[in-house]
Amino acid sequence: MTDTSRVRVERTxxxxxxxxxxxxxxxxxxxxxxxxxxxxxxxxxxxxxxLLVLAQMWNLLAGYAGLVSIGQQxxxxxxxxxxxxxxxxxxxxxxxxxxxxxxxxxxxxLATATLVFRFSGGYFAVGTWAVAEVYRLLVANTTALGxxxxxxxxxxxxxxxxxxxxxxxxxxxxLGAAAIIAVYLALRSRLGLGLMAVRDSEPASRxxxxxxxxxxxxxxxxxxxxxxTTGALIYLNLLRIxxxxxxxxxxxxxxxxxVVIGGLGTLxxxxxxxxxxxxxxxxxxxxxxxxxxLLGALAIGAMLRFPQGLWGLVAERWDIRVFPVQRRVRxxxxxxxx
Amino acid sequence: xxxxxxxxxxxxxGDFQALFDVSLxxxxxxxxxxxxxxxAGKTTFLRALAGALAVPRATVVFDGQPVGxxxxxxxxxxxxxMVPEGRRIFPSLSVQExxxxxxxxxxxxxxxxxxxxxxxxxxxxxxxxxxxxxxGGEQQMLAIGRxxxxxxxxLLVDEISLGLAPIVVQSLYQALAGVRDEGTTVLVVEQDxxxxxxxxxxxxxxxxxxxxxxxxxxxxxxxxxxxxxxGTA
Amino acid sequence: MIWLDTxxxxxxxxxxxxxxxxxxxxxxxxxxxxxxxxxxxxxxxxFLAVALVQALGVNPLVALLLVVPVMGALGYGLQRVVxxxxxxxxILPAVLVTFxxxxxxxxxxLETFSADSRRLNPGGxxxxxxxxxxxxxxxxxxxxTFVTALVxxxxxxxxxxxxxxxxxxxxxxxxxxxxALMGIDNGxxxxxxxxxxxxxxxxxxxxxxxxxTFTFASGPDRLLFAFEAVIIGGLGSLxxxxxxxxxLGVAQTTGARLSPGWGVLTGHLVFLAVLLLRPSGLxxxxxxxx
Numbered sequence: 001m002t003d004t005s006r007v008r009v010e011r012t013x014x015x016x017x018x019x020x021x022x023x024x025x026x027x028x029x030x031x032x033x034x035x036x037x038x039x040x041x042x043x044x045x046x047x048x049x050x051l052l053v054l055a056q057m058w059n060l061l062a063g064y065a066g067l068v069s070i071g072q073q074x075x076x077x078x079x080x081x082x083x084x085x086x087x088x089x090x091x092x093x094x095x096x097x098x099x100x101x102x103x104x105x106x107x108x109x110l111a112t113a114t115l116v117f118r119f120s121g122g123y124f125a126v127g128t129w130a131v132a133e134v135y136r137l138l139v140a141n142t143t144a145l146g147x148x149x150x151x152x153x154x155x156x157x158x159x160x161x162x163x164x165x166x167x168x169x170x171x172x173x174x175l176g177a178a179a180i181i182a183v184y185l186a187l188r189s190r191l192g193l194g195l196m197a198v199r200d201s202e203p204a205s206r207x208x209x210x211x212x213x214x215x216x217x218x219x220x221x222x223x224x225x226x227x228x229t230t231g232a233l234i235y236l237n238l239l240r241i242x243x244x245x246x247x248x249x250x251x252x253x254x255x256x257x258x259v260v261i262g263g264l265g266t267l268x269x270x271x272x273x274x275x276x277x278x279x280x281x282x283x284x285x286x287x288x289x290x291x292x293x294l295l296g297a298l299a300i301g302a303m304l305r306f307p308q309g310l311w312g313l314v315a316e317r318w319d320i321r322v323f324p325v326q327r328r329v330r331x332x333x334x335x336x337x338x
Numbered sequence: 339x340x341x342x343x344x345x346x347x348x349x350x351x352g353d354f355q356a357l358f359d360v361s362l363x364x365x366x367x368x369x370x371x372x373x374x375x376x377x378a379g380k381t382t383f384l385r386a387l388a389g390a391l392a393v394p395r396a397t398v399v400f401d402g403q404p405v406g407x408x409x410x411x412x413x414x415x416x417x418x419x420m421v422p423e424g425r426r427i428f429p430s431l432s433v434q435e436x437x438x439x440x441x442x443x444x445x446x447x448x449x450x451x452x453x454x455x456x457x458x459x460x461x462x463x464x465x466x467x468x469x470x471x472x473x474g475g476e477q478q479m480l481a482i483g484r485x486x487x488x489x490x491x492x493l494l495v496d497e498i499s500l501g502l503a504p505i506v507v508q509s510l511y512q513a514l515a516g517v518r519d520e521g522t523t524v525l526v527v528e529q530d531x532x533x534x535x536x537x538x539x540x541x542x543x544x545x546x547x548x549x550x551x552x553x554x555x556x557x558x559x560x561x562x563x564x565x566x567x568x569g570t571a
Numbered sequence: 572m573i574w575l576d577t578x579x580x581x582x583x584x585x586x587x588x589x590x591x592x593x594x595x596x597x598x599x600x601x602x603x604x605x606x607x608x609x610x611x612x613x614x615x616x617x618f619l620a621v622a623l624v625q626a627l628g629v630n631p632l633v634a635l636l637l638v639v640p641v642m643g644a645l646g647y648g649l650q651r652v653v654x655x656x657x658x659x660x661x662i663l664p665a666v667l668v669t670f671x672x673x674x675x676x677x678x679x680x681l682e683t684f685s686a687d688s689r690r691l692n693p694g695g696x697x698x699x700x701x702x703x704x705x706x707x708x709x710x711x712x713x714x715x716t717f718v719t720a721l722v723x724x725x726x727x728x729x730x731x732x733x734x735x736x737x738x739x740x741x742x743x744x745x746x747x748x749x750x751a752l753m754g755i756d757n758g759x760x761x762x763x764x765x766x767x768x769x770x771x772x773x774x775x776x777x778x779x780x781x782x783x784t785f786t787f788a789s790g791p792d793r794l795l796f797a798f799e800a801v802i803i804g805g806l807g808s809l810x811x812x813x814x815x816x817x818x819l820g821v822a823q824t825t826g827a828r829l830s831p832g833w834g835v836l837t838g839h840l841v842f843l844a845v846l847l848l849r850p851s852g853l854x855x856x857x858x859x860x861x
Contacts, residue, residue: 068666070607115843118850121662122605125670126798127846130839133795137836249791253674260667289678296674303664303671304656388752414754426749430741439738443754488754 019322030173034166042169046237048274049176050230054251055258055270056179057226063265064187064195065219066202068121070252071128074112074135075105075224077246079231081145084241087155094155095167098175098232105228108135109221117217129249136247150242153235168237175233179226184267184323186222195219199265253295260299263309267323272311339402341366341523342387342492347397347406349386356382358548364492369514369524371534374544375567380527381423383544384496387525388420389413400492414443417491421484421498423527425477427469434465436480440487447489448520454483457513475506482513492523499530511537531563545569573828579709581824585800585817586717587782590775591793592800592812593724594768600807601744601764602658604665608672610793611680612769613776616642617785618680620777621689631691635777639770646769650762658761673790680787691780716778720813723771728809740764792835799842805852814854 033041054072061067082101087094116127140148156164186192194215197205206212235241254277262273277295284291306313315321342364349357357379364370374380385391387398389410398406400416410420428436437454455462458479464472469480478498485493495514499507511533518524518537528534534541535555543551543566551558551566564570591613598604606612616638623634657664696715700708731737739760743750747757779785779793796819804815819838826837845853 062663066661066663068663070666070670115846118846121603122599122607122666123798123802125607125662125666126605126794129791130795130798130842134836134839134843137839141832141836253670256667256670264663289681292678293675293682296671296678300653300668300671300675303667304653307660307664390748390751409756410751411754411756414752420752422749422752426746426752428742428745428749430745431738435738435741438735439742439750439753439755442735442739484753 013321015320015322022322027173027177034169039165042165043237046169046172046233048278049172050234050237051254051258051277052270052274053176053179053226053230054255055262055274056183056267057223057230058252058255059259059264059266059270060183060186060219060226061223063259063269064192064199065216066199067216067220068125069116069128069220069223070125070249070256071112071116071130071132072223072227072255073247073249073251074128074132075109075227076231076234076251077132077135077139077243078105078108079228080235080241080246081139081151082228083232083235084145084151084153087153088151091155094153094236095171097155098171098236099229101232102225102229105231106221106225109224109228112224113217113220117213117220132247132249136243139247140243146242148243150240150245153239153241156236156239168233171236172233175229180267182222182226187267191215191218253292257295257299259309260302260307261309263311263315264307266309266311266315268315268321269309269311273309276310339366340364341368341401342525343399344387345397345399347383347386347393349382349391349393351382356547357386358546360544360547360549362542362549362552364523364525366491366523367521368540369518369526369538371538371541372525372527372544373529373531373534373541373567374550376529377546378544379547380544381496382547384420384423384494384525384527388418388494411443414488415445417445417489418494419485419488419490419492420494421481421496423496423500425474425481427472427477427480427484429468429470431469432466433461433469433472433480436469436484437461437487440484441489443488445489449486449489451487454486457516458483475502475510478502478506478510479513482510482517486517486522490522492525493517495524495526497527497529499528499533507533531567543567576707577824577828578821579703579707580713581821582817583709583713583717584820584824585813586713586720586820587775587778588796588800588816588819589720589724589813590716590778591772591797592804592816593720593727593809594770594772594775595794595797596801596806596809596812597727597771598761598764598768599801601740602761603662604654604658604761605662605669606765606768607666607669607794608676608790609669609768609772609797610795611673611676611790612642612646613772613779613793614785614787614790615676615680616769616773616776617691617780618684618689618787620691620780621684624691631693631777631781634691635774638777639773642773643766643770647762647766649769650765651758654765655758655761673794677787677790684787686786688784688786689780690784691777693781712778712781716782719774719778720816723774724809724813727767731809736763796838799838802852803842803845805854808852808854811852811854815852818853 030045033045058072061069079101082104083094083097086092086097086100092100112131116124116131119127139145145151194205194210197208197210198212198215202212258273258277259270261276262271263269281291284294302309308316340363344360344362347357347360348355360383372380372383382391386393389408389412393406395404395406400418405413405416428439431439437451460476461480461483472480498510507530514524515537526534526538535558538555540554541558542549543563545566551562595606595609598606619638619641620631620634623629623637624631653668654665657668696712699711701711701714702708731740739750739755742753743755743757743760751757800815800819801812803818804811818841822841823834823838827834
């Protein structure tokens with residue numbers, strides 16, 4: 001019998017230590033970008049971060065909590081419109097309004113959950129889509145929100161362009177870092193353990209005392225907050241919002257592609273997926289709808305052939321975990337007798 | 339020649355080995371019993387025979403053909419039919435429909451709805467009701483009848499006495515005797531040892547996934563059985 | 572009078588929705604699969620009809636006779652080659668793959684047929700109306716669609732309730748593993764179900780295309796309406812799907828009569844109300860389906 005006093009539960013891996021250093025390096029690099037004064041690069045980074053956060057949130061829902069939602073665009077739209085209302089109509093500082101818009105989205109998520117949580121599986125997915133459509137139509141029929149034509153964010157007009165760009169950029173970097181750290185910490189916590197148990201087996205986790213319903217609800221709300229805040233940020237950047245764009249299914253389509261190609265159920269996956277997404281977009285920018293066809297075909301192929309995604313392949317092959325969310329059991333073999 | 343010949347069958351659930359080199363033979367027309375404690379591998383063995391488990395082709399030979407690992411629905415075509423553990427009656431189908439679905443492959447043979455109703459009159463009385471409305475014993479009759487509707491050459495019967503009153507089990511085994519008299523080959527898995535000793539021509543006892551004892555009932559003393567069943571030295 | 576007319580229009584529209592919903596309900600019942608590309612397949616069928624009409628100069632109703640078997644074969648192949656491999660892996664792969672299919676079909680249609688809106692013209696029948704007396708008139712084609720829905724539903728009910736194949740569908744839906752023990756080839760069975768589903772939704776798509784204009788992006792709304800009809804009527808009940816379609820249709824026509832932009836939205840709101848008040852639907856059988 002192995003001497004159990006020599007058994008340790010570990011989380012850090014060599015890759016994670018390297019990853020931590022790399023992460024710090026990335027943050028430093030991102031902080032330096034504004035000095036270069038290239039607003040094109042800043043906008044690209046903002047876009048990268050917004051897609052990454054959307055992907056992380058969807059990954060949290062589907063990859064960890066088993067909630068396959070195709071209605072997250074509801075919260076992108078709600079967050080965006082909440083920003084307009086908070087900043088233009090209620091006079092709040094637009095930068096402060098971004099996270100507040102996320103809170104508004106979360107409130108709607110609570111209401112949404114009372115409906116869609118009555119479904120499970122594939123019908124849950126369609127249900128979330130149906131609700132997103134309802135939000136879109138309601139907004140498109142509301143005169144105060146600009147109906148089908150939408151609205152423009154006017155609260156930023158008094159600001160100098162550089163100030164607005166810098167503020168948006170800083171907010172984006174902050175959001176990106178906060179999202180990754182938050183998801184990482186959540187997964188390491190009890191909630192995270194419960195989540196992964198629920199993902200693997202709902203009945204089993206129930207029998208162990210995990211409150212499945214509450215766990216799923218918390219995750220749904222957290223994801224809505226992240227998605228809504230990102231939606232607000234997107235429209236702080238774009239300045240112009242309309243219902244068809246803000247509530248478009250494309251937000252979900254891009255997110256799903258990113259997560260599936262990158263690796264579902266891992267923290268590193270969405271990062272890889274977003275990078276691939278941007279590369280493909282650059283490469284295929286002249287080909288219009290062929291781009292979407294390829295995206296769809298790749299996602300289908302990934303689900304059929306390598307469901308663990310690109311990162312999953314790498315992680316399995318070389319046993320790398322940059323974000324150590326799992327606990328590993330290590331035994332010290334030196335000196336012990338079996 | 340034997341109808342069913344199993345050669346050194348080993349089976350795994352992932353990394354876990356459930357069967358170790360099991361060899362077994364059943365001649366045409368015979369009734370053979372497989373007994374053993376819970377977890378001894380009896381159901382796993384039947385599942386391997388019925389196509390629910392992946393095993394090497396040559397380990398299971400039926401009527402001279404290697405059929406190991408073939409899909410369940412193909413084996414029914416060959417005449418290997420299982421009456422599964424737990425009855426598994428279809429709730430969306432009536433009693434009669436449950437019987438009819440047993441004849442899905444339309445194999446020719448002596449069994450028909452009328453003959454099943456003759457054997458189990460209570461099924462005729464309840465023919466229009468949902469299959470799961472029946473009592474446990476009646477459901478077991480329905481499950482056996484459903485299996486017979488496929489006109490099997492080899493009928494695999496998995497634990498029919500579970501949860502049923504002795505008098506009900508008695509009538510079930512009487513029915514099985516009728517099946518045997520028809521010439522159908524029967525392989526019965528049972529926990530109730532005394533039952534099978536009266537109706538089987540040969541008995542295999544499983545323990546921990548391997549054959550611990552194989553003999554005719556006449557030569558199975560209480561001591562030999564207990565030793566094989568429980569592993570007492 | 573206007574309201575009676577609205578009601579009748581809504582009921583007939585419900586027939587069309589029932590056609591859309593039937594295929595969805597069938598495959599969910601048999602193999603617990605939700606096909607997110609369901610609506611897009613109906614639009615694909617409509618575009619195929621457009622192509623055939625252009626190439627051969629035939630009436631759309633004749634094109635329908637060619638398109639329906641093609642779509643059926645497509646469904647059979649799709650299930651056998653792609654979707655059967657996803658069963659038993661939880662809902663995520665099936666949702667994602669069918670969602671991916673939806674994106675591919677829509678964009679494929681956009682590339683092939685451009686973003687122009689289309690309409691199928693069967694030569695007059697779609698505008699002809701039947702006077703019912705009292706000033707009330709219904710379109711011939713709407714009536715034809717409704718009757719088609721009734722006939723198909725009755726046929727499907729017969730198939731499922733009285734034939735060996737129908738018994739196999741129900742058995743596989745109850746317990747796939749035991750169905751295999753009966754000699755039922757589940758893979759082939761699911762493919763047949765999908766073939767039926769796409770064949771029926773092809774009819775629905777062409778009927779839609781005759782009735783109104785459509786574009787490459789019209790698919791997702793069809794899926795939503797089909798889904799809503801199924802939920803309102805109750806899972807597991809074919810006739811419930813018809814009633815669900817009718818309720819949805821009436822809600823939409825009523826809402827549109829109140830205010831032009833509110834038709835679809837009213838339908839959605841009625842759907843949500845049913846979901847809140849009677850989540851199992853109005854006609855769900857006592858057996859729980861999930």
